[in-house]
Amino acid sequence: MVRLLVGLGLILVFVAAQASFTIGEWEQGMVVQFGDPKRIIQEPGLYFKLPGVQNLVRFEKRILTTDAREAEYITLDKKRVLVDHVSRWRIEDPLQFYRSVRDRIRAMARLDDIISARLRQEIATHNFLDLIRENREEIMAIVTKDTRTTAKDFGIMVTDVRIKRLDLPDEVQSSVFARMRAERERIAKRYRAEGEEQAQELRAGANREREVILATAYETGEKLKGEGDAKATSIYANAFGKDAEFYAFTRRLQAYEKILSQDTTLVLGSDSALLSYLQSPGTPRGMSE
Amino acid sequence: MADRWQNQGGGSPGDELLQGLEDLKRTLQRFTKGAGVWLIIGAVALLWLGSGIYVVGPSERGIVLRFGAVVAETGPGLRFHFPWPIEKHVTVDIARVRSVQVGYRTSGTTGRTGRGNTRTIPQEALMLTGDENIVEVNLVVQYRVGNPVEFLFGAYEPEKILHSSAEVALRSSVGGNTIDYTMTAGRLDVQEQAKAALQSLLTAYDTGLIVTEARLLAVDPPTAVRDSFNDVVRALEDRDRLKQEAQGYQEDVVPKARGQAAQMIQEAEAYKAQRVIRANGDAERFLYVLAEYEKAKVVTRDRLYLESIERIMPDMEKFILDSRNAGGVVPLLPLRDMGAGETAAGAVVGQEGR
Numbered sequence: 001m002v003r004l005l006v007g008l009g010l011i012l013v014f015v016a017a018q019a020s021f022t023i024g025e026w027e028q029g030m031v032v033q034f035g036d037p038k039r040i041i042q043e044p045g046l047y048f049k050l051p052g053v054q055n056l057v058r059f060e061k062r063i064l065t066t067d068a069r070e071a072e073y074i075t076l077d078k079k080r081v082l083v084d085h086v087s088r089w090r091i092e093d094p095l096q097f098y099r100s101v102r103d104r105i106r107a108m109a110r111l112d113d114i115i116s117a118r119l120r121q122e123i124a125t126h127n128f129l130d131l132i133r134e135n136r137e138e139i140m141a142i143v144t145k146d147t148r149t150t151a152k153d154f155g156i157m158v159t160d161v162r163i164k165r166l167d168l169p170d171e172v173q174s175s176v177f178a179r180m181r182a183e184r185e186r187i188a189k190r191y192r193a194e195g196e197e198q199a200q201e202l203r204a205g206a207n208r209e210r211e212v213i214l215a216t217a218y219e220t221g222e223k224l225k226g227e228g229d230a231k232a233t234s235i236y237a238n239a240f241g242k243d244a245e246f247y248a249f250t251r252r253l254q255a256y257e258k259i260l261s262q263d264t265t266l267v268l269g270s271d272s273a274l275l276s277y278l279q280s281p282g283t284p285r286g287m288s289e
Numbered sequence: 290m291a292d293r294w295q296n297q298g299g300g301s302p303g304d305e306l307l308q309g310l311e312d313l314k315r316t317l318q319r320f321t322k323g324a325g326v327w328l329i330i331g332a333v334a335l336l337w338l339g340s341g342i343y344v345v346g347p348s349e350r351g352i353v354l355r356f357g358a359v360v361a362e363t364g365p366g367l368r369f370h371f372p373w374p375i376e377k378h379v380t381v382d383i384a385r386v387r388s389v390q391v392g393y394r395t396s397g398t399t400g401r402t403g404r405g406n407t408r409t410i411p412q413e414a415l416m417l418t419g420d421e422n423i424v425e426v427n428l429v430v431q432y433r434v435g436n437p438v439e440f441l442f443g444a445y446e447p448e449k450i451l452h453s454s455a456e457v458a459l460r461s462s463v464g465g466n467t468i469d470y471t472m473t474a475g476r477l478d479v480q481e482q483a484k485a486a487l488q489s490l491l492t493a494y495d496t497g498l499i500v501t502e503a504r505l506l507a508v509d510p511p512t513a514v515r516d517s518f519n520d521v522v523r524a525l526e527d528r529d530r531l532k533q534e535a536q537g538y539q540e541d542v543v544p545k546a547r548g549q550a551a552q553m554i555q556e557a558e559a560y561k562a563q564r565v566i567r568a569n570g571d572a573e574r575f576l577y578v579l580a581e582y583e584k585a586k587v588v589t590r591d592r593l594y595l596e597s598i599e600r601i602m603p604d605m606e607k608f609i610l611d612s613r614n615a616g617g618v619v620p621l622l623p624l625r626d627m628g629a630g631e632t633a634a635g636a637v638v639g640q641e642g643r
Contacts, residue, residue, distance in 0.1 A: 023357050025441070027357075044358035045356045045357060063494050063495055064444075065449065084446060085459065132419060132421070133590050136464060137635075164460065165460065166416075175512045176422065181514050184520065199532055202539050210546035213543070213550045214476075216550065217549070217551070220553075222555045223557075223560055225564075231564070235565065236568055246579055254597075257601055262604035265608065270610060273615060
């Protein structure tokens with residue numbers, strides 16, 4: 001009797017374990033009966049199903065990521081760009097999801113196709129510069145919106161689609177590098193020329209300053225000399241003016257001393273005043289006849 | 290009773306099960322009888338309940354799940370939840386700052402601050418700027434968990450999302466600016482733009498992560514053009530150098546000119562002073578002599594004249610012509626040759642004798 005009870009108890013526990021399941025915060029589930037979806041469970045908790053008859057399929061409830069491989073696109077101005085986009089999405093309707101794409105890997109592939117096609121279309125209507133600069137957000141908003149609409153059919157809610165990388169193909173990249181080099185060379189030249197310019201200006205300024213300083217000094221100097229000359233002249237005039245004849249006499253004597261040297265040859269007439277006593281002793285004053 | 294326990298040792302697994310059930314039966318029988326059974330059951334129950342005790346560390350938060358659903362978020366301390374299979378817990382460190390590297394990876398043992406062996410990853414690091422240039426950027430993002438429930442259940446692999454979102458944010462902020470701005474003045478600006486963009490993405494994706502810092506470690510021109518960029522830096526230095534040199538020239542030339550000017554003026558001052566002083570001296574001398582001269586004009590005149598002559602004449606070559614021999618000096622020219630000639634003095638003397 002007891003044995004039977006225990007046996008029954010064990011079977012009960014086994015069945016209960018088969019019939020109950022928990023859905024975590026991070027997942028959602030679908031109860032399938034012979035391939036036929038019966039129930040969708042989106043809230044976490046403890047649930048029951050018919051053991052043996054019904055199966056549980058679990059789906060991720062968190063936000064998922066599709067990181068596509070980079071692909072080449074062509075812009076409106078016929079430039080080739082490599083774009084690598086990343087999309088975030090979640091399974092909103094497990095039933096729809098299960099029916100249309102069944103699992104995550106297939107869902108990702110489908111999404112990738114949809115986004116790439118839409119992106120190709122959108123990139124083809126924009127110029128390259130718009131793409132990297134102003135309209136990146138705008139384009140992504142449009143692509144996100146359209147993808148969201150399409151993906152709804154798969155039970156998928158697309159949070160957003162973003163361009164992760166937007167690069168140039170290698171051969172274009174090298175021409176960009178060449179252009180960058182040329183641009184830098186131009187800038188470097190400009191800096192050096194500016195340096196020369198400023199240096200020349202400074203040097204010329206310094207030279208000008210020097211000339212002005214020297215000329216001013218010359219001016220002042222000459223004025224001072226003139227003052228000295230003038231003063232000296234007036235002093236001489238005052239003094240010598242007292243007896244101009246005597247000045248003429250003494251000054252000439254001084255001048256003779258300076259002018260005449262031993263190289264000078266002097267021719268004197270025998271009747272010159274200097275030699276007046278050479279030929280006769282003369283007569284003293286007062287004794288004249 | 291004790292014998293029975295011992296005898297139940299061996300036997301096949303099926304037997305064991307049956308014996309186990311037998312035991313259970315007996316235990317149940319004892320259940321009604323002795324307190325020992327209660328003790329065992331109590332101990333097992335205690336152990337079971339005890340498995341619900343858990344510790345939340347000082348920087349952690351505990352999340353309690355009842356049948357998979359979040360029922361509580363607990364702070365640090367010794368905590369309790371209903372044991373398995375009803376409840377379980379997850380702890381999340383919300384204070385630890387983690388970091389993710391974009392554009393480069395450090396390898397080997399590196400400190401928290403040191404960059405160690407850094408390897409740039411071109412696919413990640415090279416990006417287009419708004420003016421169609423390419424720049425190499427390395428970014429480090431530091432983050433922590435802000436909302437543990439979201440972190441656990443909001444997004445699948447939140448830290449992977451963080452990495453790709455950091456790339457998205459960085460590229461869009463670099464793409465919105467020019468290369469020069471990004472590399473120089475706008476570096477902080479670009480950094481902040483990237484940080485803000487990243488945070489808004491992380492919020493939109495329910496990652497529960499908070500970016501504490503996003504720092505641009507390197508914003509460099511790509512290797513292929515680095516030389517040209519370095520040359521621009523050199524050119525800037527050249528410009529400054531040329532300017533400095535010219536300033537040096539200026540600072541050399543101008544003071545020298547000033548010195549020269551000062552010298553010229555001093556010399557002129559000296560000239561002026563000496564002219565006046567000398568004039569005064571000359572005048573004084575003249576006036577003194579004049580005063581004496583006026584007392585005896587004739588004698589003084591003669592004396593002055595003769596004194597001068599005495600000083601001048603001794604060394605000179607002199608010719609004295611007899612004035613009666615009128616006709617001037619012309620017949621004797623050129624005097625100099627005669628003076629230099631042998632007969633010079635003699636000839637004149639001879640003439641004189643005639």
